[in-house]
Ligand code: AMP
């Protein structure tokens with residue numbers, strides 16, 4: 001398939017470019033576009049055949065539901081029913097933005113989009129290009145991350161090209177995603193409000209608006225063997241995974257660096273290529289291996305924004321082993337660790 005790449009100027013598309021993207025989507029095609037979280041692979045969410053194409057292009061398991069992106073909060077009423085006040089309150093405060101709300105679906109949403117579930121995940125993104133595309137193409141766009149299933153999510157158009165060129169109709173290049181981590185997902189389809197995926201909008205921020213919410217147990221899991229089944233179907237799959245074997249080391253940074261240096265030296269001696277995930281503040285502690293800076297410890301946002309790119313960069317140079325520092329924290333730090341732990345297959349070592 002021929003994939004057209006359009007480079008957006010000043011984070012906007014021209015009227016002609018918008019028309020072209022909208023036409024592809026209305027015809028049941030696939031268009032990748034930037035959002036503030038990561039790049040999304042768009043399709044008409046109300047067209048079952050279009051949704052099926054997403055699963056094929058990504059190699060995504062068919063029971064992993066898609067998020068429906070809208071451009072105006074009132075559209076919630078068209079695709080969801082039994083909407084609790086809490087949903088309207090969260091929408092008022094956090095939309096447009098990186099929050100996905102799960103509600104009971106109306107019939108108009110095909111099961112092909114919801115992975116067979118009677119609930120639908122809804123988000124109203126902040127990115128100008130995303131909003132323009134959604135509006136121009138009918139208003140309901142399914143848009144999972146625009147990567148091959150299992151690979152780190154795309155935060156630049158180049159990542160989308162790597163994974164999906166030749167498999168989709170169009171790629172809109174709008175530069176780097178500002179946040180770099182997928183949206184927070186909250187389930188409001190049941191009595192108990194539950195966060196299924198942590199993101200930039202934290203539990204605290206949500207509780208300040210609607211009161212007590214809970215974490216799905218799977219989010220707090222630190223080890224595979226705890227064997228907790230995630231409530232968001234997609235969270236159970238190995239995700240975000242780099243090609244190399246990734247190990248996270250946690251503990252005081254000097255000790256972590258000493259252990260990583262020691263391991264890296266041994267692995268390199270026997271002919272392996274080793275990558276190290278470090279920060280601006282800690283990069284000087286490492287003595288060998290290919291050292292990549294994920295961001296600054298004084299700026300959690302920069303670490304969130306840098307995570308997937310670092311993992312993909314290590315794929316590009318085919319490192320066999322990756323050693324990473326740990327990034328603890330309550331708010332965004334928790335979302336970062338959630339993704340890093342998944343990327344590592346929960347391979348985390350305590351250093352004392
Ligand atoms: P992605 O769009 O690639 O970020 O993945 C969407 C995430 O939302 C996956 O983890 C899905 O399992 C989750 N999700 C989407 N719809 C639902 C739903 N109706 N119920 C639970 N989780 C959902």
Ligand code: MG
Nearest residue numbers: 144145153182
């Ligand atoms: Mg994804």
